[in-house]
Amino acid sequence: xxxxxxxxxxxxxxxxxxxxxxxxxxxxxxxxxxxxxxxxxxxxxxxxxxxxxxxxxxxxxxxxxxxxxxxxxxxxxxxxxxxxxxxxxxxxxxxxxxxxxxxxxxxxxxxxxxxxxxxxxxxxxxxxxxxxxxxxxxxxxxxxxxxxxxxxxxxxxxxxxxxxxxxxxxxxxxxxxxxxxxxxxxxxxxxxxxxxxxxxxxxxxxxxxxxxxxxxxxxxxxxxxxxxxxxxxxxxxxxxxxxxxxxxxxxxxxxxxxxxxxxxxxxxxxxxxxxxxxxxxxxxxxxxxxxxxxxxxxxxxxxxxxxxxxxxxxxxxxxxxxxxxxxxxxxxxxxxxxxxxxxxxxxxxxxxxxxxxxxxxxxxx
Amino acid sequence: xxxxxxxxxxxxxxxxxxxxxxxxxxxxxxxxxxxxxxxxxxxxxxxxxxxxxxxxxxxxxxxxxxxxxxxxxxxxxxxxxxxxxxxxxxxxxxxxxxxxxxxxxxxxxxxxxxxxxxxxxxxxxxxxxxxxxxxxxxxxxxxxxxxxxxxxxxxxxxxxxxxxxxxxxxxxxxxxxxxxxxxxxxxxxxxxxxxxxxxxxxxxxxxxxxxxxxxxxxxxxxxxxxxxxxxxxxxxxxxxxxxxxxxxxxxxxxxxxxxxxxxxxxxxxxxxxxxxxxxxxxxxxxxxxxxxxxxxxxxxxxxxxxxxxxxxxxxxxxxxxxxxxxxxxxxxxxxxxxxxxxxxxxxxxxxxxxxxxxxxxxxxx
Numbered sequence: 001x002x003x004x005x006x007x008x009x010x011x012x013x014x015x016x017x018x019x020x021x022x023x024x025x026x027x028x029x030x031x032x033x034x035x036x037x038x039x040x041x042x043x044x045x046x047x048x049x050x051x052x053x054x055x056x057x058x059x060x061x062x063x064x065x066x067x068x069x070x071x072x073x074x075x076x077x078x079x080x081x082x083x084x085x086x087x088x089x090x091x092x093x094x095x096x097x098x099x100x101x102x103x104x105x106x107x108x109x110x111x112x113x114x115x116x117x118x119x120x121x122x123x124x125x126x127x128x129x130x131x132x133x134x135x136x137x138x139x140x141x142x143x144x145x146x147x148x149x150x151x152x153x154x155x156x157x158x159x160x161x162x163x164x165x166x167x168x169x170x171x172x173x174x175x176x177x178x179x180x181x182x183x184x185x186x187x188x189x190x191x192x193x194x195x196x197x198x199x200x201x202x203x204x205x206x207x208x209x210x211x212x213x214x215x216x217x218x219x220x221x222x223x224x225x226x227x228x229x230x231x232x233x234x235x236x237x238x239x240x241x242x243x244x245x246x247x248x249x250x251x252x253x254x255x256x257x258x259x260x261x262x263x264x265x266x267x268x269x270x271x272x273x274x275x276x277x278x279x280x281x282x283x284x285x286x287x288x289x290x291x292x293x294x295x296x297x298x299x300x301x302x303x304x305x306x307x308x309x310x311x312x313x314x315x316x317x318x319x320x321x322x323x324x325x326x327x328x329x330x331x332x333x334x335x336x337x338x339x340x341x342x343x344x345x346x347x348x349x350x351x352x353x354x355x356x357x358x359x360x361x362x363x364x365x
Numbered sequence: 366x367x368x369x370x371x372x373x374x375x376x377x378x379x380x381x382x383x384x385x386x387x388x389x390x391x392x393x394x395x396x397x398x399x400x401x402x403x404x405x406x407x408x409x410x411x412x413x414x415x416x417x418x419x420x421x422x423x424x425x426x427x428x429x430x431x432x433x434x435x436x437x438x439x440x441x442x443x444x445x446x447x448x449x450x451x452x453x454x455x456x457x458x459x460x461x462x463x464x465x466x467x468x469x470x471x472x473x474x475x476x477x478x479x480x481x482x483x484x485x486x487x488x489x490x491x492x493x494x495x496x497x498x499x500x501x502x503x504x505x506x507x508x509x510x511x512x513x514x515x516x517x518x519x520x521x522x523x524x525x526x527x528x529x530x531x532x533x534x535x536x537x538x539x540x541x542x543x544x545x546x547x548x549x550x551x552x553x554x555x556x557x558x559x560x561x562x563x564x565x566x567x568x569x570x571x572x573x574x575x576x577x578x579x580x581x582x583x584x585x586x587x588x589x590x591x592x593x594x595x596x597x598x599x600x601x602x603x604x605x606x607x608x609x610x611x612x613x614x615x616x617x618x619x620x621x622x623x624x625x626x627x628x629x630x631x632x633x634x635x636x637x638x639x640x641x642x643x644x645x646x647x648x649x650x651x652x653x654x655x656x657x658x659x660x661x662x663x664x665x666x667x668x669x670x671x672x673x674x675x676x677x678x679x680x681x682x683x684x685x686x687x688x689x690x691x692x693x694x695x696x697x698x699x700x701x702x703x704x705x706x707x708x709x710x711x712x713x714x715x716x717x718x719x720x721x722x723x724x725x726x727x728x729x730x
Contacts, residue, residue, distance in 0.1 A: 105606070105629075106630060106631065111630075111631060113655065114630040114631045114654075114655055116630065118653070167655075241470070251648075256648075264470075265471060265476075265479040265481065266471065266476060266479045271648050271651060271652060272652065273648070273652075274649065274652065275647075275648040275649045275652070276649075278645040278646060278647050278648070279645070279646055279647075279648045280643040280644070280645060280646075281643060281644055281645075281646040281658075282640075282643050282644075283616075283621075283636050283638070283640040283643070283644045283660065284639065284640045284641075285660070286636060286658070286659075286660030287636060287637065287638075287639065287640070287660040287661065287662055288483070288660075288662055289479070289660065289662075290478065290479055290532075290659075290660050290661060290662050291659075291660050292657055292658070292659040292660070293646075293651070293657070293658045293659075293660075294651075294655075294656075294657040294658075295648065295650070295651030295652040295653075295654065295655050295656050295657070295658075296652065296655060297652055297653055297654075297655050
């Protein structure tokens, strides 16, 4: 079968690899849609970062590069290993790509994103930019009938935002700022809205696809930080009070500073961005204003909630987020390179089967 | 009456000032013990920092320097203004020194430490290094019969630690690290123990009064960061897991780094130290390990709990924390300068009446 494999920085290759088979407790999925994630781009451009080298193979999965990328995906079950029963053959599934060591305190509590041997498909084991993938049974979530496979492939990035919003403790009536309107920022916006936030501000540079998507997905105001002062705007529109919650998905110093500056006394800033180096944090401000700064990683129990919310919101979310569909054979130039070169035009590019035009046919029962 | 007044950096003066009287809703207290706080030292050495100048008088209190310092105190009620009824004349009281604008969202919620017009006695209005002080009725807490005035004067710094431990969400069985064994660090240790922590590590430089007090107050292990690696020690003693909570009261980069390094995945770091400049925070670590970093300021509802806990723990806490008693007339050299010059020998210096030897007589009914 074909697979898109990472061999090192700037070295992605479309290769022919053996088709995997489902061992005990495993499910074989025919991949239909798999989104290109910022993390994939990051590994491609500046990695290997999270992806282990062969000298440091992952202790839980044994994975190391060369390795197939891809962890935001949905498809159809084509084979079940013995004991695997999360979904019947032929059914449509979304896959939560986190492994579980099953042995640490966090796995015992169901906090799989905190597993001391944290590992994910597409980073620490072969991922889903391929025709087929084999995954542990526990990763598999059946997709409700009303949810398309495209929407299901978006569940992963939206679950990251859902977890960030949940970790911030959002509740009905809360106000929020999201910095950055990439997939995680938009996922945070979607989650904040779904969980009852009354007003959500979004900051995003320029007036391209991302700012537009934020408006479509219910941002009350989108602020361009190169035009307007984000903190001043938020304070002005909240009668000087500030917002209850800020979620920073931009991961640059001005965005973090805006997040801290925009929350009320006692407010919460969630950081869900991948920083390259250390950030400067004004701990004196955190102290005198009793602000909490919470790191957040992936998701633990959010997949089911996001899948359920997709039953009504799915079409609008696909419409707002998916800016291109590309076939696996063309995914390097038409997916990865396109996202790097024309960042302003894109939010989420979905990679599909080589006959991508037919991919929607997989949604037929 | 005599009062110790701040006129600017390195300029404290013992002056004769008019004795105040209690207006409507106010209580006049004869001060018996008032502790010298790190904040007082900070203002003396490098201020004015929190203390307003006359051009920027505090909007709520109108206070500015010259101003009487002192906000950790207990004494006896000697006069009640009309409508004041928190404690009868002659009764012993501790004073919670935070003003309340009464009008902001936070005051309405009882989160007085988050008041948008935050103000404290001794910083934004005349404090308690004086023979008498007049305070709003709502600041007054009657002292249980079994609690001495010395113990009551320690309630304020311990309440800061109690609030930090509460904000960290400490519960029975939790493990913790406290960096710094000054009054706030020791207050945090006391609170963590009282609220059920099963193991508490403390880091403190050297083996002087502070390290000794930490041991006396129940630290399971005191680590000298100039001798042992704090993170390695904590990880070693927790089978690699790390602690649930770290409270940083040291406010220096290595202590913050140790706090972040010593907590488990999903753990909480509380920062209750006063930083001079920005800190470096490795947000990538906060993210991949889902660590929360919470600023914490003062206290909101902890005075009553700390006073109640003093009924049994008071004598041991006074014994461990109070390293000197000095008369008001001698407080500049014998209190402030002594704390600066012989920092290693002291934890808390209490300033008492000029006949300090007799101060304990105030505890007689």
